[in-house]
Amino acid sequence: QQQVKQSPQSLIVQKGGIPIINCAYENTAFDYFPWYQQFPGKGPALLIAIRPDVSEKKEGRFTISFNKSAKQFSLHIMDSQPGDSATYFCAASMNFGNEKLTFGTGTRLTIIP
Amino acid sequence: DADVTQTPRNRITKTGKRIMLECSQTKGHDRMYWYRQDPGLGLRLIYYSFDVKDINKGEISDGYSVSRQAQAKFSLSLESAIPNQTALYFCATSVGRGGTQYFGPGTRLTVL
Numbered sequence A: 001q002q003q004v005k006q007s008p009q010s011l012i013v014q015k016g017g018i019p020i021i022n023c024a025y026e027n028t029a030f031d032y033f034p035w036y037q038q039f040p041g042k043g044p045a046l047l048i049a050i051r052p053d054v055s056e057k058k059e060g061r062f063t064i065s066f067n068k069s070a071k072q073f074s075l076h077i078m079d080s081q082p083g084d085s086a087t088y089f090c091a092a093s094m095n096f097g098n099e100k101l102t103f104g105t106g107t108r109l110t111i112i113p
Numbered sequence B: 001d002a003d004v005t006q007t008p009r010n011r012i013t014k015t016g017k018r019i020m021l022e023c024s025q026t027k028g029h030d031r032m033y034w035y036r037q038d039p040g041l042g043l044r045l046i047y048y049s050f051d052v053k054d055i056n057k058g059e060i061s062d063g064y065s066v067s068r069q070a071q072a073k074f075s076l077s078l079e080s081a082i083p084n085q086t087a088l089y090f091c092a093t094s095v096g097r098g099g100t101q102y103f104g105p106g107t108r109l110t111v112l
Helices: none
Strands: A004-007 A010-014 A020-025 A030-038 A045-050 A056-059 A062-067 A072-077 A086-094 A107-112 B004-007 B010-013 B019-025 B031-038 B042-051 B054-057 B065-070 B073-078 B087-094 B107-111
Touching: A004 A086, A020 A030, A020 A086, A030 A062, A045 A056, A045 A062, A045 A072, A072 A086, B004 B087, B010 B019, B019 B031, B019 B087, B019 B107, B031 B073, B042 B065, B042 B073, B073 B087
Parallel strands: A010 A107, B010 B107
Antiparallel strands: A004 A020, A020 A072, A030 A045, A030 A086, A056 A062, A062 A072, A086 A107, B004 B019, B019 B073, B031 B042, B031 B087, B042 B054, B065 B073, B087 B107
């Protein structure tokens, strides 16, 4: 049972474009939503995270948009670069991240020059 | 990544063999986790430990066991490996409530 559904599975975007990765969740007790970035041969690393008291969070070129009523959140990458090519995972947790993380299935993003 | 190390990095074994994957961390974190990653399935939690005496089953613990030998060491064992346990295994650590999870570089395990 997948509690966090992620789409698309793969995405190809031209340099400078804005890739958007979407996630949806069922459990309304989730209250912490991080995104992880994984490069080939490496472990995932935290990219950005949001809590449901805000609708948007920006860190550099990365933005999370959060829609509590729709139980959806998404990652936008502004001015995408070939170095952003990686696999991205959304995740969710309860108790402000104090509980275990439930991950989405991942999106393989390729930015072409 | 050097703060969280995993050994071995790659392992090929046969069905029925006992396998141990080891994780060590120098971050001083109290919490440690084991995940497996499969294509199209993302990361799934196998076991987690909030301190040396607190070990909990995750989403997919069947066929696995763990040992928290010290705050810095968390081992994952496959008592009798089977081919569908072929996967990429990650250890992660975090500190306190709401702490960021830091992942190791992974162990690629193949069970023939």
